[in-house]
Amino acid sequence: MSENEVKNSAEEQYSASSIQVLEGLEAVRKRPSMYIGDIGERGLHHLVYEVVDNSIDEALAGFCTDIEVTINEDNSITVRDNGRGIPTGMHEKEHKSALEVVLTVLHAGGKFSKDSYKVSGGLHGVGVSCVNALSDYLKAEIHREGKVFVQEYSKGKPFADVKVVGEASDTGTIISFHPDPEIFTVTTVYKYDTLAARLRELAYLNKGIKLILTDRRESLTDENGNPTGLFKSDVFYSKEGLKEFVNYLDGGAERLTEQPIYLETDKVIPIEIAMQYNTGYSEKIYSYVNNINTIEGGTHLQGFKMGLTRTLKNYADKNNLLAKLKFDLAADDFREGLTAVISVKVAEPQFEGQTKTKLGNSEVVSAVSQATASALEAYLEENPKDARAIVEKVILAATARHAARKAREMVQRKTVMSGAGMPGKLADCSLRDPEQCELFLVEGDSAGGTAKQGRDRMTQAILPLRGKILNVEKAMEHRVFESEEIRNIYTALGVTVGTEDDHKALNLSKLRYHKVIIMTDADVDGSHIATLILTFFFRYMQDLIRNGYVYLATPPLYLVKKGKEEIYCWTDSERKAATEKLGKGSDKGVTVQRYKGLGEMSDVQLWETTMDPSRRLLRQVTIDNAAEAERTFSMLMGDDVPPRREFIEQNAHYANVDA
Numbered sequence: 001m002s003e004n005e006v007k008n009s010a011e012e013q014y015s016a017s018s019i020q021v022l023e024g025l026e027a028v029r030k031r032p033s034m035y036i037g038d039i040g041e042r043g044l045h046h047l048v049y050e051v052v053d054n055s056i057d058e059a060l061a062g063f064c065t066d067i068e069v070t071i072n073e074d075n076s077i078t079v080r081d082n083g084r085g086i087p088t089g090m091h092e093k094e095h096k097s098a099l100e101v102v103l104t105v106l107h108a109g110g111k112f113s114k115d116s117y118k119v120s121g122g123l124h125g126v127g128v129s130c131v132n133a134l135s136d137y138l139k140a141e142i143h144r145e146g147k148v149f150v151q152e153y154s155k156g157k158p159f160a161d162v163k164v165v166g167e168a169s170d171t172g173t174i175i176s177f178h179p180d181p182e183i184f185t186v187t188t189v190y191k192y193d194t195l196a197a198r199l200r201e202l203a204y205l206n207k208g209i210k211l212i213l214t215d216r217r218e219s220l221t222d223e224n225g226n227p228t229g230l231f232k233s234d235v236f237y238s239k240e241g242l243k244e245f246v247n248y249l250d251g252g253a254e255r256l257t258e259q260p261i262y263l264e265t266d267k268v269i270p271i272e273i274a275m276q277y278n279t280g281y282s283e284k285i286y287s288y289v290n291n292i293n294t295i296e297g298g299t300h301l302q303g304f305k306m307g308l309t310r311t312l313k314n315y316a317d318k319n320n321l322l323a324k325l326k327f328d329l330a331a332d333d334f335r336e337g338l339t340a341v342i343s344v345k346v347a348e349p350q351f352e353g354q355t356k357t358k359l360g361n362s363e364v365v366s367a368v369s370q371a372t373a374s375a376l377e378a379y380l381e382e383n384p385k386d387a388r389a390i391v392e393k394v395i396l397a398a399t400a401r402h403a404a405r406k407a408r409e410m411v412q413r414k415t416v417m418s419g420a421g422m423p424g425k426l427a428d429c430s431l432r433d434p435e436q437c438e439l440f441l442v443e444g445d446s447a448g449g450t451a452k453q454g455r456d457r458m459t460q461a462i463l464p465l466r467g468k469i470l471n472v473e474k475a476m477e478h479r480v481f482e483s484e485e486i487r488n489i490y491t492a493l494g495v496t497v498g499t500e501d502d503h504k505a506l507n508l509s510k511l512r513y514h515k516v517i518i519m520t521d522a523d524v525d526g527s528h529i530a531t532l533i534l535t536f537f538f539r540y541m542q543d544l545i546r547n548g549y550v551y552l553a554t555p556p557l558y559l560v561k562k563g564k565e566e567i568y569c570w571t572d573s574e575r576k577a578a579t580e581k582l583g584k585g586s587d588k589g590v591t592v593q594r595y596k597g598l599g600e601m602s603d604v605q606l607w608e609t610t611m612d613p614s615r616r617l618l619r620q621v622t623i624d625n626a627a628e629a630e631r632t633f634s635m636l637m638g639d640d641v642p643p644r645r646e647f648i649e650q651n652a653h654y655a656n657v658d659a
């Protein structure tokens with residue numbers, strides 16, 4: 001039944017709407033994934049974004065400047081803003097307070113304010129009532145009209161009506177909630193870095209709003225180890241918005257222009273764009289609709305690309321800069337080394353695509369393309385030196401693309417002839433069903449040999465990689481496709497690259513393995529190699545990661561032994577516990593072997609600890625926040641000595657995929 005259906009009597013209306021309310025939130029608890037995506041770590045964090053989005057809307061409406069997110073000791077969350085406060089008066093239609101309507105009716109978030117449409121919004125835009133339904137405790141505290149109002153809930157049901165509990169000299173909304181462990185069965189523990197990445201992104205996307213994150217689980221101590229009464233905390237605030245965002249994304253990359261090219265329009269469709277060329281070779285364009293990262297792009301991205309290509313081409317033609325070019329320019333030549341962020345606000349966004357992150361509204365194409373063209377045109381006219389540098393970069397890209405085509409076609413030809421064309425080093429598995437098959441990418445021939453001995457030949461294939469594969473972050477594309485190790489990965493996986501209009505597009509339809517497992521030594525070198533492989537996947541096979549096909553193996557660090565008893569350990573605390581257990585108080589006769597590399601293990605040991613699906617622990621590689629991952633890869637693979645180990649720890653999630 002739709003919410004807007006007209007009823008005859010007030011009584012009928014009341015009963016009908018209250019039934020609907022109950023059904024609504026019950027439905028959320030029955031099928032939470034339909035509303036928040038999943039009930040894993042992602043969904044858990046999504047609850048916070050959902051609440052924060054309401055405060056962002058209040059800020060975008062011009063009534064709120066500060067939003068504070070606190071992770072409390074018990075992993076509950078408090079979101080506080082200094083907006084007008086959610087109205088607490090009686091809602092005529094629903095016969096309950098407006099606050100209760102917001103907290104119990106699906107999609108009720110912005111329905112009081114007709115003139116300011118809800119622009120922000122979580123991926124699913126379901127509102128705070130979903131958060132309420134999925135929390136075993138939720139408290140709303142409203143400061144408004146000089147009073148403090150409070151209402152508490154459990155699993156979406158109020159304990160009582162809204163009560164006045166005191167006086168207030170300020171205004172604002174404070175929502176605290178604890179995720180229901182009956183729903184979030186995987187984890188109810190919040191990750192500071194995950195929330196920080198999203199709040200940082202929101203600060204860049206909404207300049208002028210101050211977002212503060214505090215972790216009350218982490219007390220700060222002074223140099224003597226004494227508590228300071230302070231907690232781990234960060235403030236995210238951006239004065240210049242997207243201009244600062246592109247600089248952040250580009251990390252230490254060398255810029256081609258001094259300042260990002262920037263535009264902001266305040267027409268029917270508000271558009272904000274910042275772009276900057278660097279001397280690198282990757283295209284990094286991030287697009288957002290109503291603060292949602294549109295991973296699959298859509299009409300706003302299409303409009304941007306059109307405006308960019310048209311304007312640069314016109315400029316180059318007009319100034320006769322293409323004279324030395326012997327072949328045609330392709331659209332993506334204009335985007336090599338480009339970092340850009342496009343943010344649009346659309347009143348009624350149509351989201352399409354596999355993950356519903358592709359904007360479909362056709363009117364957005366021309367709006368963005370025109371805005372891009374006129375801002376870029378003006379910039380090129382005013383900055384002829386920059387304009388020349390950009391055009392030269394485009395010409396270089398076109399030249400390199402010609403060189404790359406041959407190399408890429410080599411990959412293609414080999415891949416198409418599956419079977420016969422497989423790399424000589426690949427020890428393939430005998431089964432052919434991709435769902436059941438795994439490919440281990442193993443560091444070095446010697447470990448590769450052990451893995452070949454230890455594996456399950458039916459389902460596990462081994463591809464040894466020689467030493468350090470190419471750092472694709474710093475290499476031009478044709479060098480990537482010329483690299484033998486990388487060609488072997490393409491061929492073994494059975495994926496192809498390139499279509500008519502997107503020469504980097506990846507075709508996964510012939511993917512031969514649904515688990516691609518990176519298996520390297522548990523040391524600094526091993527982490528480096530894993531990062532190089534991940535960088536390649538991130539830049540050239542991002543869909544492989546997004547589809548959840550990429551994993552990291554976790555070989556043990558220690559073997560603790562006494563007589564015939566052996567315990568493998570992955571952490572120092574496990575090692576201590578094992579030593580105590582086997583030694584029964586003394587460490588006599590207990591030996592601890594530290595594995596420095598995979599090669600130190602026998603084939604049986606490698607199987608038992610790292611490869612056997614029933615005993616191993618795989619970490620699935622995911623991309624929670626594309627912009628943050630982007631920046632991390634640029635930084636890691638740039639010139640600074642990188643904290644790679646930490647990076648991998650933070651970006652790979654333990655996934656009990658085999659259990």
Ligand code: 0RA
Nearest residue numbers: 054055058083084085086087112173
């Ligand atoms: C509708 C109307 C008004 C405020 C809000 C919504 C509001 C919602 C949230 C959610 C989190 N923080 C919020 N702050 C405000 C106010 C209408 C008025 O005062 O006239």
